[in-house]
Amino acid sequence: MKGSRTRQSILERAVDLASLEGLEGLTIGRLAEELGMSKSGLFAHFGSKEELQLATVEMAAERYIREIFTPALQQPRGFPRLMAICESWLSYIRRGVFPGGCFFAAASFEFDSRPGPVQDRVRRLMDDWIGALERAIRMAKDEGHLRPDVDPSQLAFELNALFFGANFSFYLRNDGEAITRAQRAVESRLSALRVA
């Protein structure tokens, strides 16, 4: 089917546009224009703006996983994999995987007070992400790489906060050192909890 190919390329562009303008600022007319197709032709692929937003979130999640998790899973479980996730995350910001900064950081703040299916989906994905981070931490504990008194939820919270903080300083404040700073913080935090 050609339709699904078109759909893919629409969503590819939609993800980039939404990372710049927000999921609510993502507009069907603007998107159609950028792709050189008609509003109604594009619209027919989704049936509603909300469906377009949901599909865009899904596509962004794929990219997120591909860029951050897939490479990190090459590393052996435990400390190396946990560290690889952190490095993937920061390099994902540095590389500008989404042109407007982390799609999910932006979506989280945009939709934290907008109940509905999109919020539900974003929340669910963020829960999954934090959950994955916790799991990686727990594995590192199980392997004996991290001290047994490490609280996975607590550490996952702190690491995620550093990532979002790096995104903020890098994109809004144009602070080129932000990523270095985050890296330093992650390393010192993790090495303090590490078992020699």
Next chain:
Amino acid sequence: MKGSRTRQSILERAVDLASLEGLEGLTIGRLAEELGMSKSGLFAHFGSKEELQLATVEMAAERYIREIFTPALQQPRGFPRLMAICESWLSYIRRGVFPGGCFFAAASFEFDSRPGPVQDRVRRLMDDWIGALERAIRMAKDEGHLRPDVDPSQLAFELNALFFGANFSFYLRNDGEAITRAQRAVESRLSALRVA
């Protein structure tokens, strides 16, 4: 003048609305309706939507300073004041000073890819905020409360990241423990750098 009183109450409401819907989602018609006044009457106070946004940001900054800095300045400079700022920040989230979560966290992520006067103003205010945090840290160093090898920019980055992380977990993920977690992280980080 009555106009300035009206203007104030418009902006008071605008801040709340913008914290829920975003500065771009803040709409003149909606705002006018909520205040029981006409679109054109409201519009006349600002002359353009951008001016309304800028005035809203200014009003939010006043509230931010009033809720976070003013109380903390009661504390003696050094470690106590630094700690008070951190506690103010977290209580400011818990108390729901802005109904949709921290206005500036939201505005930062919304405008990090939207060049223009609003972005400039938000960036400037965030620079001021981080700067004030750095200054409080530097004071604590000068007072001999923090170890002399503490890097103020680095620590300010980390503290701010924890605040934003708390906002994220609290508002999007409905994680009631988020603030406790952030508090724990702040305390353990600061006490590690403290001079006994």
Next chain:
DNA sequence: ACGATTTACGAACGTTCGTGCTATTTTCTC
């Protein structure tokens, strides 16, 4: 209390939004 000035309103503008329809073109199937 009156005249000057500020403040607010109502109606309308041109655009853009999301969303339906109906055709027409393109693609797939046999």
Next chain:
DNA sequence: GAGAAAATAGCACGAACGTTCGTAAATCGT
């Protein structure tokens, strides 16, 4: 290559957007 099915375009809609303008009403200084 003909016929079925899918994909796209064209057009129109009602609503909401930011903005303008002329006018009425409220408020002000004296």
